[in-house]
Amino acid sequence: MAVFNLTSSDPSLFILVGISGLEASHMWISIPFSMLYITGLLGNFTVLxxxxxxxxxQRPMYLLLCMLALxxxxxxxxxxPKTLCIFWFNLNGITVGGCLTQMFFLHGVSGMQSAILVAMAFDRYVAICKPLRYASIVTNARIAQLGLLGLLRSVLVVLPLPLLLSRLTFCANNVIPHTYCEHMAVAKMSCGDITVNRMYGLMVTFFVLGLDLLLIFFSYGLITRAILRISSKKAYKKALNTCTAHICVMLMSCTFFLFSTITHRFxxxxxxxxxxxxxxxxxxxLPMLNPIIYGVKTKxxxxxxxxxxCRR
Incomplete structure (x- = not known):
């Protein structure tokens, strides 16, 4: 289906093209997409x-894992689901309100996920560097507080994105060459000045994600120093293994997110x-691999x- 056949005269409706250039292969592409999606849902619901x-x-480490699964x-x-509706039924239309809502949840929850990775790094730091005080420092209540703080930060930081877009004029161009409402993909449809949108989007990406990465690297710097001081080979291996799952998840998440964000702009x-x-x-x-990584690496x-x- 060509892009020019998807245009709509309704200014309150956006058109999601899907995978531009591969419209004829949407049905085939939907097979691995749906399989990965179902596998991810099963894995994360199994964790919960x-x-x-x-x-x-029901301890701090696994409460964090549940937050990550959510x-x-x-x-x-x-x-x-919306992507599969485009692939299967050609339901390309989405209202402006629906588009901005999808964007808010998408970017907001991604920011929340970044905060959870920071909390996991803090959990591993205390477990390795201050093991005798772990039970008193990292409690379920403190993890809940960190989760609420991360949620509040995500809402406050991401809320301006749809608000800034709502002030733009989109003229006759309402076709989004994407499968979902990504911030810059929507902003580029505007016939007005989107400098503020670009600057704020970059600020959110580099300051929020950059700050989280800095905290994670700082935690692992301290963890590495503590591990290198361990003389017992068995204790050294045990301490190293406690960080493996989190490191794998963190590297995959940051790599995918940074690559997607940077390539979309540059x-x-x-x-x-x-x-x-x-x-x-x-x-x-990522939703498919995270439960597998923790299921394999966390004995x-x-x-x-x-x-x-087996018991069931």
């Missing part, structure tokens, strides 16, 4: 279910369909999950 049923897992479910669900030489597919994989691959969670499934 096992932690809920097993009281021994953000994975929310981000993928805010994007993938990657004019990258084919549009490549960027769109990679942007969607951010919401498909206690793995044992409880296998024990519970």
């Amino acid at each position: 279910f096992v932690v809920w049923k097993e009281e021994t897992l 953000t994975d479910i929310t981000t993928s669900t805010s994007v993938v 990657g004019q030489g990258i084919a549009p369909h490549v960027h769109i597919i990679l942007a969607n994989l951010h919401f498909l691959v 206690e969670f793995h044992d409880k999950m296998v024990k519970y499934i």
Whole structure:
């Protein structure tokens, strides 16, 4: 389906093209998309279910894992169902209000996910550098407070994005060459000045994500120093293993997010369909891999999950 056949004269309706240039292959592309989405949902709901049923897992580390699972479910669900509707039924239309709402949840929950990764780094820092004080410093109540603080920060930082877009005039151009309402993809449709939108979007990306990365790197700098001081080989290996899952999740999340954000603003030489597919994989691959990584690398969670499934 060509882009020019998707135009609409209704100014209150945006048109999501899907994967520009690969419209004829939408049905085939929907197969791996739907499989990854379903696998991610099953994995993250399994994490939530096992932690809920097993009281021994209802501790700070696993509460953080549950928060991460909830953000994975929310981000993928805010994007993938609409994308599949485009692929399967050619339901390309989305209202302006629906578009801005999707954008708010998408970017807000992504910011919340970044805050959770910082909290996980703090949890690992205390566990390795201050093990005797871990139980008193990292409590369920403190983790809940950190979660609420991260949620509040995300709402306050992301809320101006749809508000800034709502003041723009979109003229006759209402076609979004994407599968979802990404901030800059919507802003570029405007026939007005979007300098403020560009600057604020970059500020959110580099200051919020940059600050979170700085805190994570600082925590792991202290963790690395503490690990190198361990003389016992067994204790050294145990301390190293406690960080492996979080490091894997953090590296994947930051790599996908930074690549998607930077290429959308500066990657004019990258084919549009490549960027769109990679942007969607951010919401498909990470939610699928996160439960697998923690299920494999976290022995206690793995044992409880296998024990519970076998018992049932």
